[in-house]
Amino acid sequence: MDDWMPVLKKTRLFRDMSPEQLAVLLPCFQATVRPFSKGDLLCLTGQEQTAIGLLLAGKVMVQKEDGTGSRLIIGMFGPGDLFGEVAAFAGTGHWPNTVIADSAGHVLFIPYEKISRPCCVACDAHQVMMRNMLQILADKAMIMNQRIGFIRRKGMREKLAAYLFDQYRQAGNRTFHTPMNREELADYLNVSRPSMSRELGRMKHEGIIDYFKSSFSVVDPERLSTILQQAGH
Amino acid sequence: MDDWMPVLKKTRLFRDMSPEQLAVLLPCFQATVRPFSKGDLLCLTGQEQTAIGLLLAGKVMVQKEDGTGSRLIIGMFGPGDLFGEVAAFAGTGHWPNTVIADSAGHVLFIPYEKISRPCCVACDAHQVMMRNMLQILADKAMIMNQRIGFIRRKGMREKLAAYLFDQYRQAGNRTFHTPMNREELADYLNVSRPSMSRELGRMKHEGIIDYFKSSFSVVDPERLSTILQQAGH
């Protein structure tokens, strides 16, 4: 467990916490480290949930499925990220989404019971953690809110523009790089891959964007944002 | 302010709090009560946000707009509900959604600065409140998650089935009643009103559901859930 201290110290959940505080807090959780390899299912929609996951190393993909086999990708998480905490604190006893490993790695499962109740020994540290958790939850809700902003867009072009502009803003650079391949990006935007490819091609041809594989570049930010503002018609 | 004590006591934010605790906590907030009448804008997307809203009386509608004039209805809130707390705790300094009054009422605006920092006098009460806030935020995120589940559905029929089945389950009764009219329901599901009407008509004709105005009734729950499970094709 001590091996992971460098990672844990940088985690949002343990921000503003001294190494000493962390050292007394951690054993309290009785958390377990689980290694995983690519393709492993870390949790499955609907299954009973008793712990929340803290990703120590590797990448995972959070997705939502319906009976039909089609999926919606919620997001990709990396080291330090938390998953399952929303459902845990909302009190539904089961995982809301499926988490699947996108690479090998390690995840720390912290029993919800241990993390939710005021800790026995280090109550001040627990206090800080709860404050951090508050912000994490708020952020998650905001991300969901933005997500809705993407999915709800009517036209393919608008969805793409919304996504690309967001990435562009976030990267602070005209050229950026998506962690998803085409199929995944399509599932992220809730569209079909061929239709997305078609529109991407059009936008490239019109000189609005350029791309090669998973490297994208916004050629004409002006026009991109125009699409978003005067969407319809 | 004392007039509102009965409402405040029942609020989720102040749950598990004694009237005495509430009495010392409230003055700390320096909150202001604002009356409103139907159609008033309580806050507007993008505007600066310094407070969170606690609805004391009346109904409001939370919605998201884009440039094109089309809107997406996030939800309808009633007495005791909180709005704006997600953005506040996420630290974006502006309102993420627009809140518009659906009837006359009163709202309590609590400055975010006052509510986020540990209170000067009644720290134990503040503790309890933060715990409540944690749960409220988690619930909001869960609701967003469900919302995504609706919007993402591809077919009109599936969207309607998802919504109706959810309402049916929530009401625990085959007959229930929506707080929205057709136009609003369409904006809630992110579809056009005529298309929705068309599909509603079909489903009524097929004997799956029945409705009159805003009163709906699930005739054949079996078939309704079938639509959801074996969606595609």
Add this chain to the structure above:
DNA sequence: TTGAAACTGTTGCCCTGGCAACGCAAATGG
């Protein structure tokens, strides 16, 4: 090296659902 599998681009067909436009009934208000 070579085969297989994964990833991406491309094209055509067809259906769903958006949109505009209209008719009707109920509600609202002066």
Add this chain to the structure above:
DNA sequence: CCATTTGCGTTGCCAGGGCAACAGTTTCAA
């Protein structure tokens, strides 16, 4: 009590995008 507005249903038209199917490329393993 009548006029205006609001809410709901209906219809026809048309384009956007889902789907299937195929082709070219890269990756990977045997």
